[in-house]
Structure formats: structure tokens, C-alpha cells
Amino acid sequence: MSQIGKTLKTRTANIFICSAIAVICGLLYFVPYSNMLKLWGNEDFAYCYFVPLIAAYLVWEKRRELDRVPSVPSWSGFAVLLPGIALYWLGELGGEYYALSLSSWLVLVGLLWMYLGWNKLKQIAFPMLFLLAMFPLPNVVYSNMSFKLKLLSSQIGVAMIRLAGLTAFREGNKIDLGFTQLQVVDACSGLRYLIPLLLLGLLLAYHFNAARWKKAVLVISTIPLTVLTNSLRIASVGFLYQFWGAAVAEGFFHDFSGWLIFMVSLALLLGEMWLLRRIGGASPAEQSFNIQSGDNVGSRFSWQMIAVVTILLLGTLGASRTLDFREKVPIARPLQQFPMTVGEWQGARFGLNADLLASLHLSDYLMAEYRNPQGKVVSIYVAYNDSQRKGESSHSPASCLPGNGWSFEESGVVTTPGAAGLMTVRRAFIQKSGDRMLVYYWFPQRGRILTSMVQLKLYAFLDALTVHRTDGALVRLITPVENGEPIELAERRLKEFVQLSVPALNTFIPGSR
Structure with missing residues (x-):
């Protein structure tokens, strides 16, 4: 041949x-x-x-x-x-x-x-x-990054507003200007511009014929550059609000200012590249390699x-x-049978709308609101999956609540009395449009109480292989924090409700076997 x-x-x-x-x-x-x-x-x-x-x-x-x-x-x-x-x-x-x-x-x-x-x-x-x-990026990671960027941009934005001669106070992501209050939402966190600008920085550095330290400076500088320009955007909204009102914080102006800030950031990045090219003399010549042609x-x-x-x-x-590594484990008892009297708390059930329920792919759920004799409210949401798969697993409130406009002001873990001693749950203090809520949530998963999505995924993988189970639930408790109410009182309410409700919940959600 x-x-x-x-x-x-x-x-x-x-x-x-x-x-x-x-x-x-x-x-x-x-x-x-x-x-x-x-x-x-x-x-x-x-x-x-x-x-x-x-x-x-x-x-x-x-x-x-x-x-x-x-x-x-x-x-x-x-x-x-x-x-x-x-x-x-x-x-x-x-x-x-x-x-x-x-x-x-x-x-x-x-x-x-x-x-x-x-x-x-x-x-x-x-x-x-x-x-x-x-x-x-995963929702939990993206939301956490967005939350931190919002806080940082809000802090710097308030400082810029004060430099402009206006009075401004910040509480979490809320900026009080005296004549109005501004809420820094997820769309204003700057993350929407940070990642594209970081990618552009990488591309510029890749084609930048310069020393490695100059390339590193160019890429790393995209982060403070985005934060500063986004803070300037927030400050400009606060300054112009007194002249043009709410129009500067919504609609065309809001979208245009976001585009303008990104273009300004890109121009500054190109200017930085121009300056770096002139620092330290001429750029190193590209090395030439004599590579023998191969028989590709x-x-x-x-x-x-x-x-x-x-x-x-x-x-x-x-x-x-x-192969199916996951058995479907039905809930021990239908959640519709969960008692509407928990200690001195009296409850009323609510339902999810059909579209939302279909998107969640739940096997069973409970949504109810309880009141104590003093009129204080605790709402409970329990979502159970008999087998967790891609797109059909427990959703973290850290992802869902920000998507509904709630801003996480604090987030961490807390220890509270449970069914048999102390248990660790996730805690978050959230607010939206002046409303404040304290949230406790955790994931009962095959006899374990988990508090993070990383734990949830790892144990789902291990249990699918070893016991052929991935069933589990999300339990979320929320209580409003009224204006002027110390948050310690809300903490006490939720801890009391956890201690009263968890023993009953354990008779519904399957444990280890």
C-alpha cells in the first residue's frame, strides 16, 4: 500500500x-x-x-x-x-x-x-x-460570593457618599440616606461583572508579552477594580437619588449604569496594561523553540x-x-399528619402552588405557620425526597432565599436543644425591604443532621454505594424579628420550637436502619 x-x-x-x-x-x-x-x-x-x-x-x-x-x-x-x-x-x-x-x-x-x-x-x-x-458556579458558592461582595461594595459605597458631603448609614446591605433607603440587591453585588472582567484580564495577560509578575498584577487587579467601580455605581445612585428619585435605581438607568461601569473597568484595565508595558524596560523577547515536526x-x-x-x-x-443505586424510601408517615399543636403553639397549614411544587420534585412536604399565646409566629417548612437525584435533591435556603430577594446579613451555625441532647443547625439573619427574619435550617439525612450542601452531596454518594439510599429532608424554621425587638428573643423562640418539634419530626422522617 x-x-x-x-x-x-x-x-x-x-x-x-x-x-x-x-x-x-x-x-x-x-x-x-x-x-x-x-x-x-x-x-x-x-x-x-x-x-x-x-x-x-x-x-x-x-x-x-x-x-x-x-x-x-x-x-x-x-x-x-x-x-x-x-x-x-x-x-x-x-x-x-x-x-x-x-x-x-x-x-x-x-x-x-x-x-x-x-x-x-x-x-x-x-x-x-x-x-x-x-x-x-454552584448556587451556594455563587450566593456566598455575591453576599460578601455586596457587603464590601456597600461599605465602600457609603464611604464615597460621605465624601460627596451626604449623610449615609449602613445596616448590612441597606443604606440609609435620611431621605430614602437603598437596598443593595444581588444584581448590584458586582459579581455579574467580576467574573467576565477576570476572564478578560486572563485573556489580556495571556497575550501580554511581559514578565510574569506583570501578568499576575494585571489579572489580580481585576478584583479590586470591579469592587471599586461597583462601589462607585452604588455611591452614584445614592448621590443622584436626591435629584431624580427612584428612577436612578431601576429600569434603564440601572442597566445602563451597570454596562457603563463594566466598560470603565475594562478601559482602566487596558490603561493598566499600557502602564505595565512601560515599567521595567522593554518586554522580554519571546523564546523560539526548534521543535522537530512529527508525523501527526x-x-x-x-x-x-x-x-x-x-x-x-x-x-x-x-x-x-x-443500575439503580438508590432505593426509594417512603416517608414513615405522611407529613399531612404532623400535629398542628406543638406545645403551646397552634398551627395552620398552607400549600405550595402547583408550578413551584412540580419544579421541586418533592415526595412529601409540610408548610405551616404556628402562633403562641403572645402572638409570635414561627413558620415551618419540611421538604422530603424519597430518593435524591440530579435536580431532585434538597435545596439549600442559602440558594433559594436570595433568589426571592432576601439578603443574608448573618450566616453561620448554632447549637440548640433537640430530641436527644444538643444538635447543630444552620442559622441565618435575613432581610428584605425592611422586613427582618431569623432562620434555622438543617438536613435530616438517613439518621444524620447535616448543615452544608457539601456534606449532603458526599453522604448521598457514600450512602448510595453502601446502603443504596439517598432519601432525606430539609427542615426550615423562620420567625419574624419585629422592629426594635432584640434578636435574642427571636433566637429563644426558634430554639424552643426546635426542642418541641424535632421529637415529632423524627417519627415522620426515616432515620438510619
Whole structure:
């Protein structure tokens, strides 16, 4: 057979192998990627649409270097591929989409390493790392970052308002100007601009022919730059409010000011790059490497490597579609039977609307409001899942409440009397439009009381493997904190209600067995 014939045969075989593996991976990650595309429709993650396109362009930029470096298939890629498969099962059994997304990236890197070899993979290391930005951060992480940025931007914004000669006081994310009060909501946290600006900083640094410390300064500076410009935006709203009223804090002006702040931040970043180029003399000359051209067409997987990869991926796909590691564990008693008298507290039931109930995928739930003889209120919400899967698991109030406009002023854990001694629960002090609430919540999961989503996912993974169970619940208690009421009284109410209600709840929610 002629050399041309061998080349064409090899290319055809490579295309077939790569296409087959791509189809298997597409089936394996179809559900998490469908969910990811839905998240991209959120304004907070609109930048994600551009990430894969930019990464593809960065790889295209490296086409000449890639052509010069020989492809040397290597079994070393399994060092990344196998952790990727393990992370897939952690996400699949733990019900965590983000873990599945990261798994797909590790699998891709592992396959490229195996097919192209390490030297060739190094040429596209930055585009591959940049590709990670296409995965939206988990809700809990994003909300926590947004909360901290809101506090910081509010503090600096108040200082700027005072410098402008106005009186301003801050309580959490609320800014009191005397003539009005401004609430710094999630959309004003600056996180919506921080991540895109950070990505732009990375791209500028990547193409910046300068010393590494200059590149690092350029990237790191995007964080304080975003915080300062976002604080300026908040301060400008406070200053202009006295002239134009609420129009400056909503609608077109609000959206336009956000766009303007981002463009100002980008201009400042480019100005910083211009200054850095003139510091410390001329930029170092790019090093030239004499890389011997390799026979890229002839390089290919060994058949043993192809067989192992195919069996591993097909086995994972087949097991995830056919094996059920999670038994459905029905609730011990219907939550509709939960008593409406708890100590001296008298309750009334409420229901969720049909659309919300359908989106939560609950097996059973309880929503009720209790009053004591003094007229104080504690509302309880219990959500039970007989089997937790992707998109059908317990939702953290740390994610849901901010989505409904509530701002977390304080968040942590607290110890309170439970059914048999002390128990640790999550505590949050929240407010919205002048209303203040104290929240306790925890996750009863197969005999454990958990307080974080990380614990929830890890134990769901372990219990799915060991006892074939992922059932669990969320319990959330809320009491209003009236104006002028010491928060200690609200704490006392919730702790009393926890001590009275948990023994009854334990007869409904399945424990360990």
C-alpha cells in the first residue's frame, strides 16, 4: 500500500475513533450539559456562551505549534481520565451537576493527553483551563460570593457618599440616606461583572508579552477594580437619588449604569496594561523553540488503549443508565399528619402552588405557620425526597432565599436543644425591604443532621454505594424579628420550637436502619 493510502486509512480510522468516543461522551453528559445550557440563559452567566468559542479560537491560534509538535499517544492520560470518571459517579450519585461538569472537563483532558501526548497538550494548556469558566458556579458558592461582595461594595459605597458631603448609614446591605433607603440587591453585588472582567484580564495577560509578575498584577487587579467601580455605581445612585428619585435605581438607568461601569473597568484595565508595558524596560523577547515536526497523521491510539477507553466509557454509560443505586424510601408517615399543636403553639397549614411544587420534585412536604399565646409566629417548612437525584435533591435556603430577594446579613451555625441532647443547625439573619427574619435550617439525612450542601452531596454518594439510599429532608424554621425587638428573643423562640418539634419530626422522617 502506498504512503498516501496508509495516511488516508489512518486519518479515516482516527476520525471514526474520535467520533465514536465523542458520541459516547455526548450521551454520558447529555443531562448535565442540558442543565448547563439552561443556566446560561440567566443574566449572571450570559458570559458562558462566549467561553467555548474563545477557547476554540485560542486553540486555532496554536495551530502552527500543534503541527510542529509530534503526537505521542500516552497511557499517562489515565491519571486524569480515571479521576474524571470517579467525579462523574460522585456527581451522579450525589446529585451534583457541577461535579458532573468538572468530570466532563477531566475526561476531555485525559482523552487529549492519551491521544496527543503531553508535549502537544501543553501547547493548549491555557485554552483548556480557560474552558473551565463555561461551567456556572454552584448556587451556594455563587450566593456566598455575591453576599460578601455586596457587603464590601456597600461599605465602600457609603464611604464615597460621605465624601460627596451626604449623610449615609449602613445596616448590612441597606443604606440609609435620611431621605430614602437603598437596598443593595444581588444584581448590584458586582459579581455579574467580576467574573467576565477576570476572564478578560486572563485573556489580556495571556497575550501580554511581559514578565510574569506583570501578568499576575494585571489579572489580580481585576478584583479590586470591579469592587471599586461597583462601589462607585452604588455611591452614584445614592448621590443622584436626591435629584431624580427612584428612577436612578431601576429600569434603564440601572442597566445602563451597570454596562457603563463594566466598560470603565475594562478601559482602566487596558490603561493598566499600557502602564505595565512601560515599567521595567522593554518586554522580554519571546523564546523560539526548534521543535522537530512529527508525523501527526500517523500517530494514533494503540488498539489496547482504544479498547480500554471504550470499555471504561461504555461501562460508565451503561451502569448509569441501567443500575439503580438508590432505593426509594417512603416517608414513615405522611407529613399531612404532623400535629398542628406543638406545645403551646397552634398551627395552620398552607400549600405550595402547583408550578413551584412540580419544579421541586418533592415526595412529601409540610408548610405551616404556628402562633403562641403572645402572638409570635414561627413558620415551618419540611421538604422530603424519597430518593435524591440530579435536580431532585434538597435545596439549600442559602440558594433559594436570595433568589426571592432576601439578603443574608448573618450566616453561620448554632447549637440548640433537640430530641436527644444538643444538635447543630444552620442559622441565618435575613432581610428584605425592611422586613427582618431569623432562620434555622438543617438536613435530616438517613439518621444524620447535616448543615452544608457539601456534606449532603458526599453522604448521598457514600450512602448510595453502601446502603443504596439517598432519601432525606430539609427542615426550615423562620420567625419574624419585629422592629426594635432584640434578636435574642427571636433566637429563644426558634430554639424552643426546635426542642418541641424535632421529637415529632423524627417519627415522620426515616432515620438510619
